[in-house]
Amino acid sequence: MIGVLQFPGSNCDLDVMRALVDVVKTDAKLIFFKDQDLSGLDGLVIPGGFSYGDHLRAGAIAAKMPVMEEVKAMAKEGKPVLGICNGFQILCDSGLLPGALAKNTSMKFICKWVELGVANDTSAFTNLYAKGETIRMSIAHGEGRYFCDDASLRELQDNDRIAFRYGGSNPNGSLDDIAGVVNREGNVLGLMPHPERASEEILGGEDGRKMFEAMIDYIKSR
Amino acid sequence: MEQDIEIIVKLKEGLLNPEAKTIERSLNLLGYKNVSQFDTERVFLMKVDAPSAKEAEKYADEMCRRILVNPVIEDYTIMVK
Numbered sequence: 001m002i003g004v005l006q007f008p009g010s011n012c013d014l015d016v017m018r019a020l021v022d023v024v025k026t027d028a029k030l031i032f033f034k035d036q037d038l039s040g041l042d043g044l045v046i047p048g049g050f051s052y053g054d055h056l057r058a059g060a061i062a063a064k065m066p067v068m069e070e071v072k073a074m075a076k077e078g079k080p081v082l083g084i085c086n087g088f089q090i091l092c093d094s095g096l097l098p099g100a101l102a103k104n105t106s107m108k109f110i111c112k113w114v115e116l117g118v119a120n121d122t123s124a125f126t127n128l129y130a131k132g133e134t135i136r137m138s139i140a141h142g143e144g145r146y147f148c149d150d151a152s153l154r155e156l157q158d159n160d161r162i163a164f165r166y167g168g169s170n171p172n173g174s175l176d177d178i179a180g181v182v183n184r185e186g187n188v189l190g191l192m193p194h195p196e197r198a199s200e201e202i203l204g205g206e207d208g209r210k211m212f213e214a215m216i217d218y219i220k221s222r
Numbered sequence: 223m224e225q226d227i228e229i230i231v232k233l234k235e236g237l238l239n240p241e242a243k244t245i246e247r248s249l250n251l252l253g254y255k256n257v258s259q260f261d262t263e264r265v266f267l268m269k270v271d272a273p274s275a276k277e278a279e280k281y282a283d284e285m286c287r288r289i290l291v292n293p294v295i296e297d298y299t300i301m302v303k
Contacts, residue, residue, distance in 0.1 A: 098294075102295050107241060147295055
């Protein structure tokens, strides 16, 4: 059973549910952040949106809610945790992933399809892609400029922790064109692009589907 | 005793502040060619009930480290008034 964590202001929760339940045909349920008991779950998705209205910083308030301690425990147990867009911002602000997402250099909210280069093909979410492969997903964010200090960047580069890089032009000014990063163990991924919006041909592409399929394979293999 | 706290949060030096750049460019466009190094920061104001100014500052610092500031991209200064 995969949980889809809802905070006040999450708005991609039902899109992720559709991708999981209807597209890749797995068991999933919505979890309201106040429920706090995540012990029965095999994996978790923190969907996109504007949790707490993006007040303070995007993802900052959700990142400090008590349920995040449960999410950290899940990650520590090796269960797969996926943060999409606002979910990525929440994972960074909670310390589960390094770095932060600052305002796009253009100051604009950018909503468009982008090309992504697969940089890591070994994590729980990326092992069905091939390293160097170019895939397409859509982005929709105002604060997606990935930033971290030099030591963290080297650590990410040296340990194959950059999952995806923007291909073509960098849309938001991210350091090293970073679109997504994984934790050291490869069971926590955060990315700004939306795989759930690229999981069916009718949406304009289905390159995101493999991410959910890889997550399911990983759960089965544990 | 209620202590007035002011916290100033700003982007770390060297990190591009696109909002400040945009405002600076528009000031230059309006004819203020003598404006440079324009910057923006955020100010948080609050009252903290604590026995002393030092205690109040300690609470404020804890709040900054816990939620108000993201140390990856921001620096902060606390003032007890």
